Amino acid sequence: MWVIDPKQLEQAIHDLCDTSVTTWRPLKIRVQVDSELAWLAAQPNPYKGYWRDRNAQQVCYLGKMAELTDLDDLVVLEQRYPAARFYGGIAFDSSREQWPGFAPCQFVLPEIELRSTGNEYWLYLNNWQQLSADERRQLLAQVFSTPPPLRWQACEFTLAQYHPTLERWHALIAQCTHPSVLGDLPKVVFARQSCYQSTTAFSALALFDIWQQQQPDNFAFFISSEANNSFFGVPPERLYLRCGQSLESEALAGSCAASDDPITNQQLADELQLDRKNIHENQLVVDAIHAALAPLCESIHIAPTRVLKQRHVQHLCQPIQAILHPETNDKTLLQALHPTPAVAGFPIASAQRYIGCNESFERGWYAGAVGYLSAEQSEMSVAIRSAYQHHQQLTLFAGAGIVQGSNAESEWQELNQKIATIQGLLDDHH
Numbered sequence: 136m137w138v139i140d141p142k143q144l145e146q147a148i149h150d151l152c153d154t155s156v157t158t159w160r161p162l163k164i165r166v167q168v169d170s171e172l173a174w175l176a177a178q179p180n181p182y183k184g185y186w187r188d189r190n191a192q193q194v195c196y197l198g199k200m201a202e203l204t205d206l207d208d209l210v211v212l213e214q215r216y217p218a219a220r221f222y223g224g225i226a227f228d229s230s231r232e233q234w235p236g237f238a239p240c241q242f243v244l245p246e247i248e249l250r251s252t253g254n255e256y257w258l259y260l261n262n263w264q265q266l267s268a269d270e271r272r273q274l275l276a277q278v279f280s281t282p283p284p285l286r287w288q289a290c291e292f293t294l295a296q297y298h299p300t301l302e303r304w305h306a307l308i309a310q311c312t313h314p315s316v317l318g319d320l321p322k323v324v325f326a327r328q329s330c331y332q333s334t335t336a337f338s339a340l341a342l343f344d345i346w347q348q349q350q351p352d353n354f355a356f357f358i359s360s361e362a363n364n365s366f367f368g369v370p371p372e373r374l375y376l377r378c379g380q381s382l383e384s385e386a387l388a389g390s391c392a393a394s395d396d397p398i399t400n401q402q403l404a405d406e407l408q409l410d411r412k413n414i415h416e417n418q419l420v421v422d423a424i425h426a427a428l429a430p431l432c433e434s435i436h437i438a439p440t441r442v443l444k445q446r447h448v449q450h451l452c453q454p455i456q457a458i459l460h461p462e463t464n465d466k467t468l469l470q471a472l473h474p475t476p477a478v479a480g481f482p483i484a485s486a487q488r489y490i491g492c493n494e495s496f497e498r499g500w501y502a503g504a505v506g507y508l509s510a511e512q513s514e515m516s517v518a519i520r521s522a523y524q525h526h527q528q529l530t531l532f533a534g535a536g537i538v539q540g541s542n543a544e545s546e547w548q549e550l551n552q553k554i555a556t557i558q559g560l561l562d563d564h565h
């Protein structure tokens with residue numbers, strides 16, 4: 136990384152003498168970087184993260200200057216740190232046991248952010264007012280040192296197990312498509328863990344880097360609470376984007392395979408748009424988002440269904456726009472919108488209980504929500520198409536909505552399609 140205007144750096148070191156500024160403000164320095172993820176990998180801070188939205192705005196962040204584990208504290212923190220962004224997320228089910236280092240709700244104001252839009256990069260030093268001139272010099276030497284390139288090293292992964300197994304999956308689908316269950320629970324989203332074991336240590340960030348490059352139109356996130364303990368993903372689904380009082384959300388559910396051949400792909404997409412089971416699966420999500428938003432909004436508009444193509448799978452998607460009441464904030468939005476029936480099922484609370492009793496693993500932050508919150512603008516993605524690394528173990532997650540007419544075998548294939556991109560990267564190195 137290098138600085139565009141060296142005078143700014145000098146100022147960064149010497150501004151400490153300026154005691155007239157008592158309120159918090161970040162120090163912004165315009166910089167240039169070759170690879171932000173290589174830069175992130177080279178930083179020594181144990182807490183690090185990355186966020187990319189669907190318009191390719193990216194942020195690498197480091198350290199915890201302030202932390203939020205209770206959404207009730209958000210307003211106070213936003214007042215203390217005006218215009219700051221709090222990056223992080225929430226678990227799928229906060230009442231369950233969580234992964235080490237990942238609280239049910241955890242957002243941080245980082246010490247350092249590297250934000251970029253297009254070719255413009257800005258380094259935000261959020262903690263500079265707390266540092267002495269010497270500490271600033273050290274920090275700047277650290278952030279401006281040239282990082283080695285980030286390369287995904289060939290390493291051998293073995294698929295240790297699926298949770299649930301195919302046999303158990305069949306039993307689960309038979310159970311929840313039985314008329315006695317369907318009556319009260321028309322949709323439940325069951326997930327599968329694919330647990331891989333590597334023979335050597337590996338860089339989750341390097342793996343994430345090649346993964347996110349393959350799906351540049353999706354969100355991308357990486358959160359590492361300490362070395363070798365990270366959650367990352369390349370999700371297609373937005374929980375919400377809030378700019379002031381205007382809100383964008385979407386119902387993304389109902390899937391079929393995607394094809395590299397445009398004609399075949401179009402045929403598949405056309406069939407998907409007419410398929411009753413998938414339309415029903417998607418409509419349950421639209422209706423639930425609409426019902427959750429109605430008390431919080433002045434107006435809601437639902438756009439016609441379109442198909443969102445991924446590399447190996449495509450989905451029905453209905454964009455939803457709303458104008459929020461002035462008193463609606465991120466806490467109320469998160470509580471109202473998460474989890475949607477796209478990851479839980481319907482009715483949401485009973486589906487979540489049913490998952491808790493019948494799924495054979497803890498979801499942690501998979502199918503939770505990841506993004507950032509700020510007074511002015513917030514964006515959260517749904518944390519699907521994601522993976523959790525713990526030392527040499529790598530767990531891939533995928534879920535599928537089960538409704539009347541779901542077939543266990545084809546839902547299992549759908550799970551395979553949903554992890555195919557990252558799985559292909561692991562298999563490439565066998």
Ligand SMILES: C=C(O[C@H]1C=CC=C(C(=O)O)[C@@H]1O)C(=O)O
Pocket residue numbers: 324326372387388389390450476477478502519520532533534535536537553
């Ligand atoms: C729960 C997942 O996908 C959801 C989002 C899109 C389509 C889905 C489906 O068709 O089942 C799921 O509701 C996942 O990828 O882990």
